[in-house]
Amino acid sequence: MSRFSLIFATLSISTLLFLQSRAAEPLPSKVLTQEQQAKLTPQSVLAELMAGNRRFISNVLTERNHSKQVREAYAGQFPKAVVLSCLDSRIPVEDVFDRGVGDIFVARVAGNFINEDILGSMEFACHVAGAKLIIVLGHTHCGAIQAAIDNVQVGNITPMLAKIRPALEAAQPFRGEKTSENPEYVAHICRENIRMAVRRIRKESTILKGLKDDGLIDIIGAYYDLGSGEVSLIQ
Ligand SMILES: [Zn+2]
Numbered sequence: 001m002s003r004f005s006l007i008f009a010t011l012s013i014s015t016l017l018f019l020q021s022r023a024a025e026p027l028p029s030k031v032l033t034q035e036q037q038a039k040l041t042p043q044s045v046l047a048e049l050m051a052g053n054r055r056f057i058s059n060v061l062t063e064r065n066h067s068k069q070v071r072e073a074y075a076g077q078f079p080k081a082v083v084l085s086c087l088d089s090r091i092p093v094e095d096v097f098d099r100g101v102g103d104i105f106v107a108r109v110a111g112n113f114i115n116e117d118i119l120g121s122m123e124f125a126c127h128v129a130g131a132k133l134i135i136v137l138g139h140t141h142c143g144a145i146q147a148a149i150d151n152v153q154v155g156n157i158t159p160m161l162a163k164i165r166p167a168l169e170a171a172q173p174f175r176g177e178k179t180s181e182n183p184e185y186v187a188h189i190c191r192e193n194i195r196m197a198v199r200r201i202r203k204e205s206t207i208l209k210g211l212k213d214d215g216l217i218d219i220i221g222a223y224y225d226l227g228s229g230e231v232s233l234i235q
């Protein structure tokens with residue numbers, strides 16, 4: 001064997017051993033326990049999720065062993081937060097906040113509006129399962145908001161859009177073209193729709209309002225930018 005071949009063979013074996021040791025390394029993220037959940041506050045959970053969003057934007061998501069997490073989470077779940085998102089397929093909610101198995105509850109409906117079932121789910125998430133934060137997450141270029149502006153009438157989409165249309169009446173006056181073709185108007189209504197959902201959670205759930213008043217949870221609105229992946233908070 002030539003000197004070159006010997007060096008090459010040694011390097012190949014070293015590379016193989018390195019890759020094997022990498023594959024055997026335990027991945028860092030673990031499933032949240034009840035004790036860890038109890039130490040969280042609404043503010044710490046929000047800060048953690050926003051930091052996760054910055055990692056998502058930078059494409060440096062935490063590496064996770066999902067099959068191991070699934071096995072760890074089998075005995076129970078103690079998530080940090082509940083996110084009500086639009087149905088839109090371009091919002092991978094767990095990835096958007098860099099979360100893994102057992103980290104967050106996710107409820108989804110086109111137009112991220114509130115109804116009795118969503119409220120019941122949120123009450124389960126916070127009152128029973130101990131989540132500390134509710135985020136209503138709307139997004140730019142929302143097709144459900146555009147369809148509500150256009151007053152689309154078809155099948156079960158008609159009554160669904162009726163639950164978004166109150167945001168059109170509640171929105172602040174808008175100067176400009178009030179059509180679904182105007183992205184600024186769509187964003188204006190989307191933001192009002194998010195604020196309306198937050199107001200309705202506080203108004204229509206005695207349980208969640210009580211948790212909020214006691215400082216045990218927070219209820220906030222947020223807006224996802226489809227173009228950048230960035231989440232910004234809505235006041
Ligand atoms: Zn949408």
